[in-house]
Amino acid sequence: MSTSRIAPGTRMTGAQALIHALEHEGVEVMFGLPGGCILPAYDPLLESTIRHILVRHEQGAGHMAEGYAHVTGRPGVAMVTSGPAATNLVTPLMDAYMDSIPMVGITGQVPTGAIGTDAFQECDTVGITRSVTKHNELVMSADEVTLAVRQAFHIATTGRPGPTLIDLPKDVLQNETRWEWPTDEEVAASLPGYRPTMKGHPRMVKEAARLILAAERPVLYVGGGILKARAAEALRELAELTQIPVVTTLMARGAFPDDHPLCLGMPGMHGNATAITAMQKSDLLIALGARFDDRITGKVASFAPEAKVIHVDIDPAEQGKVRRPDVPIVGDCRLVIEEIVKAIRDLQAGGETQADTTAWKSRISGWREQFPLTYEPSEPGNALKPQFCLEKLRDAAPEGTIVASGVGQHQMWTSQYWQFNEPYTWVNSGGLGTMGFSIPAAIGAKIGRPDRTVWAVDGDGCFQMTAQELVTATVERIPIKVALLNNSYLGMVRQWQEMFYDERYSEVYLSTDVPDYVKWAESMGCVAIRVEAPEEVEPAIEKANAVNDRPVVVEFRVDSGEKVFPMVPAGHSNDDVLVHPTQNDRREHLR
């Protein structure tokens, strides 16, 4: 927005300018917790249209801002005080940086005169957050507040999105200034080194179109950038036009519908064998907003050895960082895909035809038939299988349900067993792998999409890191639902110790009944249900889905020994994917 509703020159404090600037940026909700240095900013908040969610820990504020941004595409805002509050925000900033989430952090700082004196709650916030933000700024004068806010939002939301931070000394908030709302041109002029490339290079686009038509074993390798560029529709058009199969990475689940015949699901360390192998055997990878993360490529030297690569990404530094592309295209994914579609149509109009991919398609369907995701159902009287609980949860979920997850086995099972048929319904911490992400992220998501059912799928380890935000959810009336898969362990680490450290379990056992999750959840104002037997699963989910006035926690006591399959052990080639033990007999068909 570039027009102001306030007369230029109006006198106000830096704090008032801050809050008005946030309103002008279209902020409707922010997440935070006040303290000494940021106090001046909390006063004008009382008159503001902005809803403030008072969190119980600043990390929660950051993850809520992320969850909100994930599902709305709008920047999430977290406001906290100086010192320990600013350091508590570091994890969510890094998380947002890794996953390219637009987010603006606002921190209080000691008065300008006290900077550098080790004053109470002083910390070098811009220094500490330099490498976890796309940009940050210490604002030294009340006159610079509005420009700093505009820059922070502009940088957070354009190009490759990411977190920005503005650090505001207390006197800057208290001092008087005159309202000035910089125009778009002034913002651009103040950032002469910041000009994201949007449109693809025409020659490269044409070359990409040619390669796509010539490929016999192509795969569309789709990453989170598709969602950031709001390019799901363009992707679908490209896939359907060319009939090329699609894999969606952990960050891109939902960008292409899981129920689409061309969708192969998730590749990577815990991807399904078909998605992994299709990439591996491909002769053309069309990477769209993906970054060749090590969890996708496995051992880079033996990753997709026969594939040419078209790499579309808005961040030039992603081109060639891991794998040298044959056709690099820097630009906005949506625009570039539309350009590629047009180039393909032009070539076809000129008489060019697409290579025959029938053999490739039938190989892929062979893998899909032989290597579906699978688990062994629990024997009567034995502990629940987590996958079974997730299938029931999925089947009972209203359409458009948003799922947020923590980090660990439960995250991988959710990504595997959920059906993501709509973009922006999956919220998770991919790049940083932040335990404790799900509950605050689900709260942020529910605030962004109050019309949707929001389930947080959590592990017992994760739950204990951020569960206190359920208090926030109760008090602020944000009725999220938590499916707690209690396997009594730091399950993912336990799995690695079982498989790669000779079953030598070191510091991974938590406890089954300490804490008592039902009592804990109830004490935080939630409806709480414990589920131990298969026949209790559906009724509990039904009951949880019916609650709409407060948060619900369903604790599923699940099998501690269950492992996530398939698995590509860290550092190994994708050729060495370990399929589920029951599929080992046909292992050689993965060729």
Next chain:
Amino acid sequence: MSTTPAPRNHHILSVLVQNRPGVLARVASLFARRGYNIFSLAVAPAEDEGMSRITIVVDVDSAPLEQIVKQLFKLVEVVKISELDPRRSVERELLLATVRTDAETRSQVAQLVDIFEGKILAVGVEALTVSLEGHPDKLDDFEALLSGYGIVELQRTGRVALAKIDRQARLRAVDTGKGKVG
């Protein structure tokens, strides 16, 4: 500074940045975080108001250099990056050194300074402080010769560099006497 000469395959990056607080820290921490080595770095205000030019000498193969440039360019304050080809740029550096001398060696050192067209800045009973400005390779040679006498203290600025102007422009500069090209 170390007395090791610049690595054989060194690259010179001339980086134009907005002159804002913390910009040098941003550049330095980027190098540290991505595991790149800086051989030398010099920074000063540039011709445009509000801009600084940072001359960075890095020692890398060309592939990571591409990454360094791209990552640097992601810093919001970085406006322009030119990689200067040593064959097509002018490089300069300043060296200050205090060298141990006695009655016998003083004149030898003075003669060296003379040959290199350096300057003697201060003369003491047991030492000379000398300066030399020039191409970093020349400074390396000078430093090596001085070290035979015993260098008490040494400070080099790290190199600064600019692209050579093309022949036409160079002639023009000489014609008008405005720019002296060294």
